[in-house]
Amino acid sequence: MSEHRTAFVFPAFTSDYADHPGRNMSGFAKHFEELLHEASVLSDPGLAGFDFNGATFPDDELRTQYLTFIYSCAAASVLREQGTVPFLSAGYSMGIYAALVDAGSISFGTGLKLIEIAYRCLKESLHGRNFGMGALIGLDRKDIQNIIDHDTLRVEITNQNASHSFVVSGFREDIRRLMLLATEEGALHTRDLSVSVPYHSGHLEEGAMDFARRTGHLETGPTKTPVISLIDQVFLSSPEIIRRELTRNLYHPLNWLETMKVMLENDIIEFIECGASKGLVKNARFIEGEYRFNTLNSPARL
Numbered sequence: 001m002s003e004h005r006t007a008f009v010f011p012a013f014t015s016d017y018a019d020h021p022g023r024n025m026s027g028f029a030k031h032f033e034e035l036l037h038e039a040s041v042l043s044d045p046g047l048a049g050f051d052f053n054g055a056t057f058p059d060d061e062l063r064t065q066y067l068t069f070i071y072s073c074a075a076a077s078v079l080r081e082q083g084t085v086p087f088l089s090a091g092y093s094m095g096i097y098a099a100l101v102d103a104g105s106i107s108f109g110t111g112l113k114l115i116e117i118a119y120r121c122l123k124e125s126l127h128g129r130n131f132g133m134g135a136l137i138g139l140d141r142k143d144i145q146n147i148i149d150h151d152t153l154r155v156e157i158t159n160q161n162a163s164h165s166f167v168v169s170g171f172r173e174d175i176r177r178l179m180l181l182a183t184e185e186g187a188l189h190t191r192d193l194s195v196s197v198p199y200h201s202g203h204l205e206e207g208a209m210d211f212a213r214r215t216g217h218l219e220t221g222p223t224k225t226p227v228i229s230l231i232d233q234v235f236l237s238s239p240e241i242i243r244r245e246l247t248r249n250l251y252h253p254l255n256w257l258e259t260m261k262v263m264l265e266n267d268i269i270e271f272i273e274c275g276a277s278k279g280l281v282k283n284a285r286f287i288e289g290e291y292r293f294n295t296l297n298s299p300a301r302l
Contacts, residue, residue: 005087007268008076008102010095011275013068015058020276021295022075023052027082028296031074035108039070043112061195062119065094068275069111072098075274075296088226088235088266090259092280093159093199094118096227096249102274104224105242117214118250122197125207131198132172133158134179137165138188144168147181158200159230159254162286169198204251212247230254233262256280257287264289272296 022028040048047066049055057063072095080102091099097111106114136144141157144166148155155170155178168178179190198204220239227236229245231252236242263271271293273280284293 003267004270005266005268006084006270006272007263008079008086008089008099008274009271009280010072010076010089010091010098010102011068011273011277011280012093012095013061013064014275014277014279015056015064015067017052017056017276020052020071021273021278021297022071022078022276023297025075025078025296027078028074031077032071035070035074038108039066039112042109043116061197062116065115065119066112068094068277069098069115072275073101073108073111076102079272079274079296084272086225086272087268088228088263090228090230090263092230092256093249093254095275096230096246098274099227100220100223100236100242102225103227105221105227105236105239106219110218110220113218114215114246118211119197121211121214122199122204122207122250125204125210126197130172131170131196131203132175133167133169133193133195133198134175135165135167135191135193136179136182136187136189138186139166139182140164141166143185144178144182147178147185151177151181153178156198156201157253158198160257161283162257165283165286167193167200169201170203171198200249200251200253202251208247208250211250212243215246216243228259228262230256230259233259256283260284260287260289264291270294 089099097114100106101108101111153174155168155174157166158169159167182190220242231248236245269291273295278295281293281295
């Protein structure tokens with residue numbers, strides 16, 4: 001390998017900031033406050049009340065998405081200022097918006113609009129029905145699918161994080177039933193993800209098409225650094241491909257494990273999770289390869 005190749009990875013939403021990795025990172029607080037102010041002006045005045053030690057809006061899904069996006073954009077900006085430039089990047093689930101901002105495809109303001117429109121379109125398309133998402137560790141894909149099929153559960157496998165780590169989406173009552181049956185089958189851990197939208201499932205196709213119609217006027221440009229699709233692991237480049245990906249990302253299953261494999265095949269040796277969570281770092285323990293997976297508070301970046 002002739003060069004040190006780094007990838008930025010952008011997580012989905014989090015509302016836990018108790019031990020966030022950017023807290024001691026030089027320059028992070030300034031960038032975050034500037035973007036928080038901009039977002040409060042452009043999208044939601046209530047965001048101005050955010051406080052890492054107080055008002056974090058844990059029960060407000062839309063504000064949680066805004067804040068995760070703001071945090072990720074601030075983190076990537078600081079890393080670039082410090083001289084860390086990614087060879088490529090990936091956005092995990094709704095992390096795609098921050099990935100595209102960092103890659104120069106969309107503006108920060110456009111990212112905020114995409115998040116809001118997606119959330120409202122998807123919620124409207126559910127017509128008040130009770131949906132959710134869950135995480136399962138310890139079973140393989142076939143085991144989970146067999147449980148779903150046997151009990152005719154209205155649930156889909158919507159992401160694979162590792163060989164025995166999956167995310168599922170569907171009707172909440174069926175998600176809960178699946179968690180119980182999976183535990184009986186030998187799952188090591190199950191968790192309700194506490195969201196009301198079944199992201200990346202076919203239930204959202206109607207809402208995704210509405211999103212495409214409502215966002216067609218928003219400006220999207222080519223990426224300056226490659227962004228990899230979590231759906232089919234191709235590199236997103238042209239505005240047309242990116243707009244298609246933004247729509248598909250809402251209702252099509254993802255595969256983080258396969259995305260990691262492709263990034264490793266492209267000689268990435270360092271991954272940096274550009275966000276307040278450490279979920280992708282923790283998940284990397286179960287993916288084989290010669291690489292480092294860091295948060296923002298690694299010693300070299302403080």
